[in-house]
Amino acid sequence: MEHAHATVQTVSYLWAIIFSPLLGVLFNIFVAPGLGRKAVNFVSPVMILVAFLFSCKAVVELSGLPHGSALLDTLYPWITAGQFHVDLALRVDALSAVMILIVTGVGFLIHVYSVGYMAHDEDVARYFTYLNLFTASMLILVLGENLLLLFVGWEGVGLCSYLLIGFWYTDDEKASAGKKAFIVNRIGDAGFLLGMFLLFWTLVAKNVWTLSFSEIQAHASALATSPGIITTICLLLFVGAIGKSAQFPLYVWLPDAMAGPTPVSALIHAATMVTAGAYMVARLHFLYSMSPTALAVVAGIAAFTAVFAATIALVQTDIKKVLAYSTVSQLGYMFLGIGVGAYAAGIFHLMTHAFFKALLFLGAGSVIHGMSDEQDIRKMGGLLKKMPITGWTFLVGCLAIAGIPGLSGYFSKDLILEEAYAGPHGSSLLYWTGVVGAGMTAFYIFRLFFITFLGENRADHQVAHHIHESSLSMTVPLITLAVLSALGAYFPLLQWLEPVFGELKEGGIPLFIKWLPTVAGVVGVVVAYSMYGVNPKAAESLNEAPTGLRKVLWNKWYVDEIYDAAIVQPFVAMANWFWKFFDTEVIDGIVNGAAYLMEDWAKGIRHWQTGNVQNYAMSFLIGAMAILGLGYYLW
Amino acid sequence: MVPTHYHLILSAILFTIGAMGVLFRRNTIIIFMSVELMLNAVNLSFVALARQWGSMDGQLIVFFVIAVAAAEAAVGLAIILMVFRNRETVNADELNFMRW
Numbered sequence: 146m147e148h149a150h151a152t153v154q155t156v157s158y159l160w161a162i163i164f165s166p167l168l169g170v171l172f173n174i175f176v177a178p179g180l181g182r183k184a185v186n187f188v189s190p191v192m193i194l195v196a197f198l199f200s201c202k203a204v205v206e207l208s209g210l211p212h213g214s215a216l217l218d219t220l221y222p223w224i225t226a227g228q229f230h231v232d233l234a235l236r237v238d239a240l241s242a243v244m245i246l247i248v249t250g251v252g253f254l255i256h257v258y259s260v261g262y263m264a265h266d267e268d269v270a271r272y273f274t275y276l277n278l279f280t281a282s283m284l285i286l287v288l289g290e291n292l293l294l295l296f297v298g299w300e301g302v303g304l305c306s307y308l309l310i311g312f313w314y315t316d317d318e319k320a321s322a323g324k325k326a327f328i329v330n331r332i333g334d335a336g337f338l339l340g341m342f343l344l345f346w347t348l349v350a351k352n353v354w355t356l357s358f359s360e361i362q363a364h365a366s367a368l369a370t371s372p373g374i375i376t377t378i379c380l381l382l383f384v385g386a387i388g389k390s391a392q393f394p395l396y397v398w399l400p401d402a403m404a405g406p407t408p409v410s411a412l413i414h415a416a417t418m419v420t421a422g423a424y425m426v427a428r429l430h431f432l433y434s435m436s437p438t439a440l441a442v443v444a445g446i447a448a449f450t451a452v453f454a455a456t457i458a459l460v461q462t463d464i465k466k467v468l469a470y471s472t473v474s475q476l477g478y479m480f481l482g483i484g485v486g487a488y489a490a491g492i493f494h495l496m497t498h499a500f501f502k503a504l505l506f507l508g509a510g511s512v513i514h515g516m517s518d519e520q521d522i523r524k525m526g527g528l529l530k531k532m533p534i535t536g537w538t539f540l541v542g543c544l545a546i547a548g549i550p551g552l553s554g555y556f557s558k559d560l561i562l563e564e565a566y567a568g569p570h571g572s573s574l575l576y577w578t579g580v581v582g583a584g585m586t587a588f589y590i591f592r593l594f595f596i597t598f599l600g601e602n603r604a605d606h607q608v609a610h611h612i613h614e615s616s617l618s619m620t621v622p623l624i625t626l627a628v629l630s631a632l633g634a635y636f637p638l639l640q641w642l643e644p645v646f647g648e649l650k651e652g653g654i655p656l657f658i659k660w661l662p663t664v665a666g667v668v669g670v671v672v673a674y675s676m677y678g679v680n681p682k683a684a685e686s687l688n689e690a691p692t693g694l695r696k697v698l699w700n701k702w703y704v705d706e707i708y709d710a711a712i713v714q715p716f717v718a719m720a721n722w723f724w725k726f727f728d729t730e731v732i733d734g735i736v737n738g739a740a741y742l743m744e745d746w747a748k749g750i751r752h753w754q755t756g757n758v759q760n761y762a763m764s765f766l767i768g769a770m771a772i773l774g775l776g777y778y779l780w
Numbered sequence: 781m782v783p784t785h786y787h788l789i790l791s792a793i794l795f796t797i798g799a800m801g802v803l804f805r806r807n808t809i810i811i812f813m814s815v816e817l818m819l820n821a822v823n824l825s826f827v828a829l830a831r832q833w834g835s836m837d838g839q840l841i842v843f844f845v846i847a848v849a850a851a852e853a854a855v856g857l858a859i860i861l862m863v864f865r866n867r868e869t870v871n872a873d874e875l876n877f878m879r880w
């Protein structure tokens with residue numbers, strides 16, 4: 146590939162991509178309360194549409210430039226300290242271009258969908274404030290030209306995630322789900338910060354004063370002399386990615402995050418924010434490529450997470466919980482691609498996943514909306530007839546995630562698994578783990594589909610009577626996403642990303658290895674059909690209390706309980722000790738002790754106050770004489 | 781002319797008698813009279829020293845002291861009168877209720 150003519154084109158409209166959602170935030174806070182619901186419903190999605198159009202303009206301009214070029218919009222110098230310099234600058238290269246199109250494109254569809262989904266909620270202005278703010282933060286994250294600006298966006302999306310998970314904050318459970326997400330992410334962010342500090346420190350030691358991605362990349366070879374430090378930097382940054390992208394062992398916040406409104410789950414907890422970790426690692430791929438150890442850790446954790454989360458998804462009965470664990474599992478696939486050095490494959494899956502998982506979540510939201518806020522699939526069934534658009538589009542999403550040939554998920558997942566087998570850092574263990582995960586994925590998603598959409602309806606009469614297909618603002622995004630889920634893989638994404646990541650090495654894969662993931666997917670679908678599709682009464686077996694392995698899976702491998710016993714309870718006990726012993730006994734003891742000491746002393750000397758004026762006069766006289774005597778003596 | 785230190789010694793004797801009266805007599809009326817004695821002992825020092833230095837300042841201050849003492853006597857006797865009406869006593873050692 147010819148890189149010699151790659152240029153950096155200075156442009157002056159990239160700021161508008163971020164500022165139009167921010168304008169929506171200001172509108173929703175200050176103007177909307179006087180205008181009402183219709184204005185909010187119109188302005189909020191339109192602001193994202195504007196951002197999308199500017200993104201398209203940027204991508205069109207970028208595609209007109211030679212391979213490997215980038216657009217740069219420097220707003221102003223942010224930090225200048227001696228030789229160290231950070232600009233508030235936005236940069237679009239091939240990778241950022243993919244991300245801004247996903248964030249604004251899928252984001253716009255989800256905003257439109259939200260108009261219908263939140264139609265009965267009173268607090269719609271607050272909802273769209275958060276959602277617009279999220280979009281702006283996410284765009285800062287992907288457009289930031291340096292690691293520091295990426296971190297600003299990183300924290301911004303974390304905040305919005307917290308705010309939206311706890312959107313219905315009067316419900317204690319939902320409020321604490323928000324807190325859990327925030328706290329677990331803090332652990333990851335601590336790793337991110339340490340990684341950034343160490344990277345900065347190491348670069349400064351080589352007299353490179355920068356955090357800009359392009360400059361770090363230009364000086365990356367200077368770091369190659371200290372492989373141990375590179376590995377440490379990469380692993381610390383990966384801790385941040387583990388938190389944000391819900392990998393084992395910090396994935397626990399994501400299933401709980403389903404407490405938020407369903408479009409939020411689709412936008413933040415499936416399509417965009419949770420992929421920020423994968424984006425960050427791909428953005429710093431030149432560092433990871435220098436450390437095979439770090440890549441091996443990424444791939445190992447990713448493969449484990451992919452299967453681990455899939456096993457939990459096998460038995461869940463909450464429609465959103467199944468999708469949440471599915472997201473954790475699919476994020477594992479993205480990191481698997483990245484971890485075997487096939488960054489483009491990881492980003493490819495990031496994109497297709499954004500389409501089909503957003504579709505599945507929005508479909509689930511449509512179902513929940515139609516079922517009067519019921520999320521338990523045991524009370525659903527037969528919805529395909531009553532909600533045909535939702536049902537058929539959901540089926541497209543299921544086929545895509547299951548890896549059925551021709552649909553987007555097939556191409557991206559297959560590519561990842563091929564690279565896991567034959568890529569530069571691949572191994573057959575990673576491959577086989579991925580294949581097992583692929584089979585499970587197909588099984589749990591079609592189990593969900595069969596139980597929810599086929600068979601007899603099991604809702605009670607009141608709810609069943611009310612079931613209806615969703616409004617146009619919800620079904621149009623569903624149809625659009627279904628088209629993208631089916632055809633999304635036909636964008637020439639891999640060629641597009643080549644200037645960033647270099648060429649993917651292909652070929653040399655036995656036919657058997659190439660088709661096995663697909664076979665696993667088909668087997669998963671067939672098993673799901675034989676268990677839940679053929680027999681319409683099968684879903685009722687779910688009401689029985691689970692036993693054996695099923696019980697362990699139903700309880701999510703008891704991970705929450707283990708964390709509770711190993712971390713939360715000791716922490717609470719320690720906090721209680723600091724409160725009930727250290728604070729109330731020691732600290733209060735010192736303070737009260739000083740007061741008691743003074744009291745005892747005062748009890749002794751208060752008898753000097755006799756109330757008899759002649760005693761006082763006597764002490765006055767003695768005092769006066771003493772002073773006079775002293776004066777006489779001194780003179 | 782009588783030397784100044786004679787006046788000062790007399791003043792000191794009168795002041796000491798007054799102070800002892802304030803400290804050791806029980807009756808507040810007598811204490812009050814003793815205070816007057818102390819004031820006048822000081823007045824004597826003032827005029828004696830004023831004469832010694834040929835200055836009118838000391839004599840001027842004596843007039844102030846006499847004026848203030850008159851006002852103080854009026855207020856003080858009124859207080860003693862009220863105390864007697866309420867407590868049926870004017871003994872200083874029995875008027876010790878301003879205590880812990």
